[in-house]
Amino acid sequence: MKRPKNCERNLPMKKKAHIYIVGMGPGNPDYLTPKAKEIIENSDVLMGGRRHLKDTRHYGKEERSIEGDFQGVVTYIQEQAAKRKISVLVSGDPGFYSMLGYLKRHLQDIEMDVIPGISSMSYLSSRLGETWHEDAYVSLHGKEEHLQQAVKNKNKVFVLTDATHTPNELAKALKDYGFENKMMIVGENLSYEEEKITKIPLKEWRDRQWSNLNTVVIADE
Numbered sequence: 620m621k622r623p624k625n626c627e628r629n630l631p632m633k634k635k636a637h638i639y640i641v642g643m644g645p646g647n648p649d650y651l652t653p654k655a656k657e658i659i660e661n662s663d664v665l666m667g668g669r670r671h672l673k674d675t676r677h678y679g680k681e682e683r684s685i686e687g688d689f690q691g692v693v694t695y696i697q698e699q700a701a702k703r704k705i706s707v708l709v710s711g712d713p714g715f716y717s718m719l720g721y722l723k724r725h726l727q728d729i730e731m732d733v734i735p736g737i738s739s740m741s742y743l744s745s746r747l748g749e750t751w752h753e754d755a756y757v758s759l760h761g762k763e764e765h766l767q768q769a770v771k772n773k774n775k776v777f778v779l780t781d782a783t784h785t786p787n788e789l790a791k792a793l794k795d796y797g798f799e800n801k802m803m804i805v806g807e808n809l810s811y812e813e814e815k816i817t818k819i820p821l822k823e824w825r826d827r828q829w830s831n832l833n834t835v836v837i838a839d840e
């Protein structure tokens with residue numbers, strides 16, 4: 620049976636302020652969904668990191684940077700969401716290591732429309748021409764998490780890196796853990812013109828300069 624709009628499970632109707640959490644895909648507008656574009660076009664304010672605000676500047680919307688200041692984002696949304704149409708832009712898919720979880724915990728009175736996007740992980744899998752349903756995913760973004768376990772148990776492990784946990788650091792850790800026979804694939808600037816995908820067996824690894832925007836796959840050689 621069709622439920623009336625705004626009436627979930629017969630709860631009393633209550634109009635909540637609401638925002639959009641928009642998955643921006645890997646970055647190139649060719650990989651931004653038409654739905655995400657429509658939401659951005661209809662927004663008053665775009666909140667996002669420097670990269671996403673730059674990529675959406677041509678929409679001519681008010682911009683609010685969220686670099687690192689998550690509490691500031693929460694306060695702004697609490698104050699403005701009832702008055703203005705706010706979209707929070709996150710990279711890839713909002714369901715995969717984004718600030719969606721944080722926003723849900725801290726903004727329980729705000730309704731959120733989550734717009735899916737193409738994850739860096741699914742984009743890189745496609746570029747490699749491979750499936751990803753049996754792989755493991757680890758984010759070194761802020762916290763180190765089950766890396767050894769995942770590399771031991773899975774043929775392919777996707778790793779989201781950050782400024783501290785670089786591919787060089789990762790290669791060193793993997794060698795220390797005894798995974799010399801694995802190979803690392805580094806996908807830099809995925810989907811952009813400067814995209815580069817490099818495959819290196821760990822045995823032959825030499826530290827080098829990588830773009831800060833990269834996703835790594837650890838695979839069997």
Ligand SMILES: C[S@@+](CC[C@H](N)C(=O)[O-])C[C@H]1O[C@@H](n2cnc3c(N)ncnc32)[C@H](O)[C@@H]1O
Nearest residue numbers: 645710711712715738739779780809832833834
């Ligand atoms: C906070 S995580 C967000 C992941 C995102 N929700 C997703 O689905 O891909 C950010 C990390 O995603 C990866 N990433 C996002 N866009 C990328 C791109 N265009 N090229 C390479 N890696 C990317 C990088 O490892 C970056 O540090």
